[in-house]
Amino acid sequence: MSFKKTTDKVTNRFRDDELRGVEKCIRRIVRANDVQSRALAKQIGLTAPQLITLKAIAALGEVTTTVLSAHIDLSAATVITILDNLEARQLVERYRSRNDRRVVHTRLTPEGAALLTRAPEPMGDAFARRFADLSPERRSQLILALTAIADMMAPGEGLPKDTLPH
Structure with missing residues (x-):
């Protein structure tokens, strides 16, 4: 096997691992949001x-x-x-x-x-407290990162596929 094929295979594996990591985090967020939404519905009916x-x-x-x-x-x-x-x-x-x-x-x-x-807070009082306890800089970083992910996930929006950073 050539060096380029080996390098491409290793690079793709890291990209696949990173993508799975992102997918897992998003699933955890969606699940936590669902649990919080059900608790909210029980607590105040909304x-x-x-x-x-x-x-x-x-x-x-x-x-x-x-x-x-x-x-x-x-x-x-x-x-x-x-x-x-x-x-x-x-x-x-x-x-x-x-x-x-x-x-x-x-x-x-x-x-x-x-x-x-x-x-209560829509995302839960515990989340609101933990988020508030972060430094303003860290809160901004998280908001920027989540915004970037939301933009990448938006259907038909964002940058064309070939202009995304690698």
Whole structure:
């Protein structure tokens, strides 16, 4: 076997091992998120996306679906479904703009605001504490790394395959 073939085989094995390591970490994150979401549903009766949506409405005030969708990084269709459920539970209310009847705004109801005062962090209070205990530099590094992974995983987005770093 030539030196190049041996080197390529070793390099590919390291890349395969690294890829498996990334996949394993992502599976652990997804599993932990699922467990946390189920605990959240038991504790306050909301899914993580519903709680995140409520928190975003509280932070943004009266908001359109488009702005809310961009803020929480979910599709408008998903946000509308979440808002339908939250509205049915009387946690939010939607109304049409007086200036442009095509525009729909959403705001928290008093019930929604009260629920938020007793709601835990969407990713769990333990995670929030551990993350807060990290240095600001380390938190930034983790956010950058997770953003890069999310960008690489996004379907049809990001850099063309041949421009990714090796």
